[in-house]
Amino acid sequence: MISEKDYHSLIEKERKIIDAKLKKVLAKRKPRSLYEPSDYILADRGKRLRPLLVLFSAKAVGGTYKNAYNAALAVEMLHNFTLVHDDIMDNADKRRNKLTVHVKYDLNTAILAGDGLLAVAYEYLLKDLIIPGNDVVKYFTKGLVEVCEGQSLDKEFELEKSVSINDYKIMITKKTAAMAEMCCAIGAQIGGGSTSEIKALSLYGRNLGIAFQIQDDLLDMYGDEDAFGKKIGGDLIEGKKTFLFLKALEKAKGKEKTSLEKIIVNKGIQAGEVEDYTNLYQKLGVLEDAQKEVVKYTHKALRQITQIKNESDKLLFTFLAHSLITRTK
């Protein structure tokens, strides 16, 4: 007969295994601004009741722990996603004797840390599921993970002094383009496309997404406020490191460079200063630079659609790309 002590040992043993596995889940993922705060709460040694229930339930019906570990990690991440967000909503300062995420870091970090935990939870849940059609859920989850990472980079860049155009492109690829890529991949998968068709449409989506975001940066400065639905110059006011800003910083010299660097130091500008910077952008020619980039990535997208067989569908994707370049909102 197995004693209570044995069960206690078994639970402790599995709890330690879960702790050790959880420690590795986020340790090396980037950006750290997203995963470090998530890791902070995940490293907290709770009861691990939920992952234990997964493991024990798998075993109780004749399965093995081994096949259930990734799902066990997933439910613990899902649980911690709820804890981070609930602690914000409950104004809780402490949990398990440690500062809550929004208190130790800040509100934005905590919202995103929770979102990131949920995203990676799905990623782990799907790890062991090799089933046809499942790619749709994997594409979706990949898109979710990337959009969280992209948003984290975007917020990170607001505080960083030196951000390159390359950094910016990595950020928008994750924040905006990954989602368009995901949409095309999901559609092509559902439609029963071949591997090369799925790849071509994914790349169409990704490049279109990059073009779309640079166009969005342009509209923020040069759009029509009513059509665009947001305040013109909002990115400058918020101190966002857009393509226009980074390109201007790259090209400016002397006084002009100093006035742009001031935006970084002050983390934005006043609404009344927007016009001055519009003039500076125009003088530096960054409007044209951005337009060239939009065209470049749109063409990259369009090159992919040669793979589409039906002429009418091909034209539809061309039309869609062109309508995005010429949009006003």
Place this chain on the structure above:
Amino acid sequence: MISEKDYHSLIEKERKIIDAKLKKVLAKRKPRSLYEPSDYILADRGKRLRPLLVLFSAKAVGGTYKNAYNAALAVEMLHNFTLVHDDIMDNADKRRNKLTVHVKYDLNTAILAGDGLLAVAYEYLLKDLIIPGNDVVKYFTKGLVEVCEGQSLDKEFELEKSVSINDYKIMITKKTAAMAEMCCAIGAQIGGGSTSEIKALSLYGRNLGIAFQIQDDLLDMYGDEDAFGKKIGGDLIEGKKTFLFLKALEKAKGKEKTSLEKIIVNKGIQAGEVEDYTNLYQKLGVLEDAQKEVVKYTHKALRQITQIKNESDKLLFTFLAHSLITRTK
């Protein structure tokens, strides 16, 4: 040859179909405190670029729109989840000329509205995928949806005057028990359990979860602060409608009832008042009432595990349930 105008019409037509379908997604879901704010942003007629990419990609590889609509709705909900959370992080007041969710409602509502949108997004993505093993992802998503709904009810109850013990049980079933149920269902599914085994373990998890939450309410009042890791009486201070509070309200008369009702009106108490209410709870005997409920639901859980064949596994689940009843943190 199809003209540009035809493409424009086609896009407009599909956009309207997407708008109409999105309108229905959350319209009847409850609780409204969760879904109404999500619906508010979803109803906003954006470009619907992402769902269009899903539809057109499906068609371009030989598939149909019909099979891709649910996935198209899913990506739009995922997109709107990012918008709601990003708007909080960016301090944005307006989007598409309308107030952002955290401005129109409040911060907590917006965090949860975003979470709920993501949860329902996965639900829709999974709708058309009838694939073996996929139930694991469906259980997980169901758990996510329920935990968002439960948290929303919990926050709703803080503002509501009259909450019954039954309302409370619905709330904790969603917020806490659904997650334990999900863990057992996922484990049993991964372990290759039969339908009746999966059901039995799910019910074990659910009832254990209810017992767990009532025990948690007890620990908040009668636990050891260091072991529990949270401030004793925190639920009273925050004005939470726990089992203890609702039972006390049910049993109290005269002055005592008035002093409990005062907590509702004032949305909580001061830290210095916790002891007074501890004494009142003791006088009313709600501690014993709660303990009885914990035992009742634990027994409900234990009755399910007669289905487990292996004696040792059976005892493990029994031990686990007992260790939760006697826990101090």
